[in-house]
Amino acid sequence: MTMALVLDASLVLLIVGIATWTVVVRDAFPAIAGYAVYGLLLALAWVRLAAVDAALTEAAIGGGLTGVLLIRAAVRLRSTEAAARAESPGPLFRLFAALLAAGFAALLAIVILGLPDPAPTLTPEVAENMAVTGLGNAVTAVLLAFRAIDTLLEAVVLVFALIAVWTLTPDDYWGGRPGPKYATDPDGLLAYLGRLLPPLGIVVAIYVFWIGADLPGGKFQAGTLLAAMWLLTIIAGLQDPPPVSRRWLRGLLVLGTVVFVAIGFAGWPLAGYFLAYPESHAKPLILVIEAASMVSIAVTLGLLVVGPPERSNGS
Amino acid sequence: MNMLNLYALCGAALVGLGLYGLLAVPHPLRKILSFNLVGSGVFLLFGVIARRGAGHGLVGDPVPQALVITGIVVAFSATALAVALLLRLHDETGAVSLAAPESGRPPAA
Amino acid sequence: MSFLLDLWTVLAVSAGVFFFLAGTVGLLRFPDTLTRLHALTKADNLGLGLVVLGLLPHVGSLMGALKLICVWLFVLLAGANASQLIARFVKRSEPPA
Numbered sequence: 190m191t192m193a194l195v196l197d198a199s200l201v202l203l204i205v206g207i208a209t210w211t212v213v214v215r216d217a218f219p220a221i222a223g224y225a226v227y228g229l230l231l232a233l234a235w236v237r238l239a240a241v242d243a244a245l246t247e248a249a250i251g252g253g254l255t256g257v258l259l260i261r262a263a264v265r266l267r268s269t270e271a272a273a274r275a276e277s278p279g280p281l282f283r284l285f286a287a288l289l290a291a292g293f294a295a296l297l298a299i300v301i302l303g304l305p306d307p308a309p310t311l312t313p314e315v316a317e318n319m320a321v322t323g324l325g326n327a328v329t330a331v332l333l334a335f336r337a338i339d340t341l342l343e344a345v346v347l348v349f350a351l352i353a354v355w356t357l358t359p360d361d362y363w364g365g366r367p368g369p370k371y372a373t374d375p376d377g378l379l380a381y382l383g384r385l386l387p388p389l390g391i392v393v394a395i396y397v398f399w400i401g402a403d404l405p406g407g408k409f410q411a412g413t414l415l416a417a418m419w420l421l422t423i424i425a426g427l428q429d430p431p432p433v434s435r436r437w438l439r440g441l442l443v444l445g446t447v448v449f450v451a452i453g454f455a456g457w458p459l460a461g462y463f464l465a466y467p468e469s470h471a472k473p474l475i476l477v478i479e480a481a482s483m484v485s486i487a488v489t490l491g492l493l494v495v496g497p498p499e500r501s502n503g504s
Numbered sequence: 505m506n507m508l509n510l511y512a513l514c515g516a517a518l519v520g521l522g523l524y525g526l527l528a529v530p531h532p533l534r535k536i537l538s539f540n541l542v543g544s545g546v547f548l549l550f551g552v553i554a555r556r557g558a559g560h561g562l563v564g565d566p567v568p569q570a571l572v573i574t575g576i577v578v579a580f581s582a583t584a585l586a587v588a589l590l591l592r593l594h595d596e597t598g599a600v601s602l603a604a605p606e607s608g609r610p611p612a613a
Numbered sequence: 614m615s616f617l618l619d620l621w622t623v624l625a626v627s628a629g630v631f632f633f634l635a636g637t638v639g640l641l642r643f644p645d646t647l648t649r650l651h652a653l654t655k656a657d658n659l660g661l662g663l664v665v666l667g668l669l670p671h672v673g674s675l676m677g678a679l680k681l682i683c684v685w686l687f688v689l690l691a692g693a694n695a696s697q698l699i700a701r702f703v704k705r706s707e708p709p710a
Contacts, residue, residue, distance in 0.1 A: 194506075194507060198510060201511065201513075204514060212522075212524060212525035212534075217533055220537055221537065224537055227541075234514070234551075235548075235551060237507070238511060238548075238551040238552065238555045239555060239558070239563040239564045240551050240554060240569045240572070243551060243572045246572075246573045247576060250576050250577060251576060255540060258583065259533065259537065265591060266531075273530045273531035273600060273601070274530065276601065277530050278528060282527075290520040290527070291520055294519055294523075295516070297520075297549070298512065301516065301549055301552065308553070311566075312559050312560045312562050312565050315562065328566045328569050328573070330566070331567055339570075339571075347581050351581075353588075354588040359595075409573055493585075496587075497588055
């Protein structure tokens with residue numbers, strides 16, 4: 190029983206423990222706070238699994254943005270908790286649910302513990318072909334060179350999700366500003382934080398984006414940091430979210446996808462087929478795609494958190 | 505019991521916990537929370553699979569890791585959509601019940 | 614030399630963990646929100662500072678060391694602001710004495 194195994198066992202116990210608490214606790218607010226802590230512990234588990242890029246993404250999105258999203262919803266839904274609790278299922282149904290869940294978890298455990306050894310893997314192919322892309326980070330190479338079409342489609346899915354959120358706008362507020370107007374004391378603490386932290390956060394985000402070519406990092410993590418800084422200035426009352434009908438906002442949302450598709454189509458004459466990079470220019474093209482996508486991801490994630498418009502365009 | 509088996513069991517346990525929460529907790533916001541637990545458990549299983557594929561100078565198979573990063577972002581956008589739907593339901597009906605209305609009419613505004 | 618560095622790391626990180634423990638005991642045992650915030654913020658910031666000091670000899674590069682210190686400063690900033698915000702909210706929602 191090595192020390193590393195003791196560390197892993199304690200971490201797993203903590204993770205499962207806090208997940209259990211999140212499910213069984215009575216009120217929504219502690220459950221969401223528990224989920225944010227769970228996201229951070231899960232990021233530690235990802236580091237132990239030697240997947241640092243996934244750890245950064247989990248900490249930023251799973252722990253951070255999802256927590257903010259759910260807390261804002263929980264505050265608005267506070268009055269419905271008592272009514273919902275009255276609909277709680279009886280002990281027989283809960284026993285059935287527990288048995289079903291335990292059975293499914295056991296099935297998953299059996300399957301994954303019985304995976305073939307040695308594990309089938311794509312590591313040899315990635316390691317051989319990575320040098321051509323000029324990147325040092327294998328995950329970035331997979332995301333933007335070997336499986337670039339997946340990343341392109343994912344950027345489209347994000348925009349679709351935002352459009353779906355916007356379709357939930359009441360008719361009067363169509364095209365208006367999302368979220369309430371946060372009136373904050375301009376000399377207060379939140380305004381101080383909203384002035385001090387965003388410049389630092391932007392520097393860290395650009396660093397994470399730039400270093401993602403060779404070390405863990407990349408545009409998703411950087412875009413999330415930028416979105417978080419933008420949300421901080423909105424919540425601190427220093428900025429109002431723009432009306433969603435603004436052309437420049439919509440332009441920023443699709444900028445990443447447009448650049449990605451344009452470079453993809455440029456791959457046809459230059460290198461043979463869609464989304465192929467000419468060998469000498471692979472890294473600069475990838476960085477251009479990443480920079481444009483980072484901005485789009487930041488704007489999309491920020492708008493997903495603030496939600497559909499709640500104020501008409503005039504205000 | 506090596507490290508990978510431990511995390512594999514952890515991932516399976518998280519999926520089970522999330523499934524129980526999805527079924528047994530009545531408030532829809534908590535159901536969304538449990539759904540996120542299921543998602544993160546599945547991603548952890550991906551992480552175990554990625555770690556098993558290490559070799560050739562890389563500490564983990566990068567393809568499942570890339571899938572997980574994409575998955576986390578898309579799962580967040582799905583959660584945002586679900587929360588927006590829930591808030592709209594609350595604005596329209598004043599409650600967040602997923603029960604069917606007694607009569608055939610839509611719930612009162 | 615490396616033995617001394619390892620000894621320093623073990624001592625500093627242990628002291629940091631002790632302060633974290635003290636902060637958690639304060640969180641669990643103090644009677645109301647303001648005292649709990651005080652215990653948590655003060656002890657945790659000092660604990661993290663000691664842990665960072667303990668890890669500095671093992672980093673290997675100046676940039677890495679500066680990054681660790683930046684992490685500590687960011688946590689200081691976040692902790693101070695968050696506890697102030699919570700404390701102001703608690704003070705405002707108290708019934709006038």
